[in-house]
Amino acid sequence: MASKTSRHPKKPFHFTRILVPKPTERRFYGHGIPGVDPTKLRGKLIVVEGCDGSGRSTQIQRMVDWLESSGHATVQTGLKRSTLVSEELNQAQNGNILSHTTMSLFYATDFADQLENVIFPGLKAGRIVLADRYIYTLMARDLARGTDMDWLRNLYGMALIPDAVFYLDVSAEQRLARNFAKDFALDYWESGMDLGLSREMFDSFLKYQAMVEREFRKLQKIYNFSVVDGNRSPEEIFNELRKRMEDVMKGNPRKPGTGHDI
Ligand SMILES: Nc1ncnc2c1ncn2[C@@H]1O[C@H](COP(=O)(O)OP(=O)(O)O)[C@@H](O)[C@H]1O
Numbered sequence: 001m002a003s004k005t006s007r008h009p010k011k012p013f014h015f016t017r018i019l020v021p022k023p024t025e026r027r028f029y030g031h032g033i034p035g036v037d038p039t040k041l042r043g044k045l046i047v048v049e050g051c052d053g054s055g056r057s058t059q060i061q062r063m064v065d066w067l068e069s070s071g072h073a074t075v076q077t078g079l080k081r082s083t084l085v086s087e088e089l090n091q092a093q094n095g096n097i098l099s100h101t102t103m104s105l106f107y108a109t110d111f112a113d114q115l116e117n118v119i120f121p122g123l124k125a126g127r128i129v130l131a132d133r134y135i136y137t138l139m140a141r142d143l144a145r146g147t148d149m150d151w152l153r154n155l156y157g158m159a160l161i162p163d164a165v166f167y168l169d170v171s172a173e174q175r176l177a178r179n180f181a182k183d184f185a186l187d188y189w190e191s192g193m194d195l196g197l198s199r200e201m202f203d204s205f206l207k208y209q210a211m212v213e214r215e216f217r218k219l220q221k222i223y224n225f226s227v228v229d230g231n232r233s234p235e236e237i238f239n240e241l242r243k244r245m246e247d248v249m250k251g252n253p254r255k256p257g258t259g260h261d262i
């Protein structure tokens with residue numbers, strides 16, 4: 001009697017679709033870092049940018065969960081995380097003792113440290129590096145304080161051009177509500193209190209954030225950010241980010257600009 005069982009009655013395992021990242025051309029924005037060959041950096045560098053309270057941490061956590069559960073090793077990085085200068089940066093911020101330029105160089109040093117010790121090793125090992133902010137936040141803050149764009153472009157010529165820059169676009173009112181709901185307070189620096197825009201912190205937050213946002217809009221064009229409407233629910237935002245990340249893995253992302261096309 002013929003058996004009714006076929007040779008493959010059902011799949012024995014649940015197969016998940018694993019996207020193997022395709023290598024793409026790698027370049028620095030400018031002079032790069034001496035001795036680092038960008039073609040050896042095989043992994044993917046994905047940047048999530050956005051003003052304070054735009055939901056970057058929330059989305060990065062979801063990205064990590066999704067990537068790791070689909071078989072990709074990830075590395076996370078962000079600003080003010082280097083052991084080299086972060087303590088000194090905190091002290092300088094608390095004492096409010098440094099000029100804008102010195103502060104800016106302090107941040108650049110912290111960034112260079114992350115680049116050499118976290119981002120490059122992660123990419124060399126073929127990991128997906130997720131950066132919670134990158135040079136654009138540092139530039140936007142400095143530009144809002146009157147720093148020259150060419151000076152900044154030269155300073156951050158050390159940075160690698162990422163595979164994607166996702167910019168979470170959220171209204172200042174929405175971010176103010178989120179920040180306040182989280183901490184019941186606003187941060188002195190995130191409110192731009194050093195600029196003397198207003199003695200009232202809420203007012204200063206809105207004014208300062210509008211200034212930073214204006215600079216971000218200019219950078220969006222120069223660096224060709226992939227703008228994501230962040231005024232929606234975390235799920236809706238993540239669904240869009242996931243689709244865009246799949247494009248990045250396929251080596252087919254919307255390419256960030258080189259920063260020279262203005
Ligand atoms: N899409 C969203 N809608 C409403 N609240 C959100 C959303 N995303 C994040 N939040 C909340 O807003 C606050 C700031 O989010 P967070 O991810 O920490 O932002 P960021 O890292 O950009 O400062 C948190 O309390 C978070 O739970």
Ligand SMILES: [Mg+2]
Nearest residue numbers: 056057058132
């Ligand atoms: Mg955060």
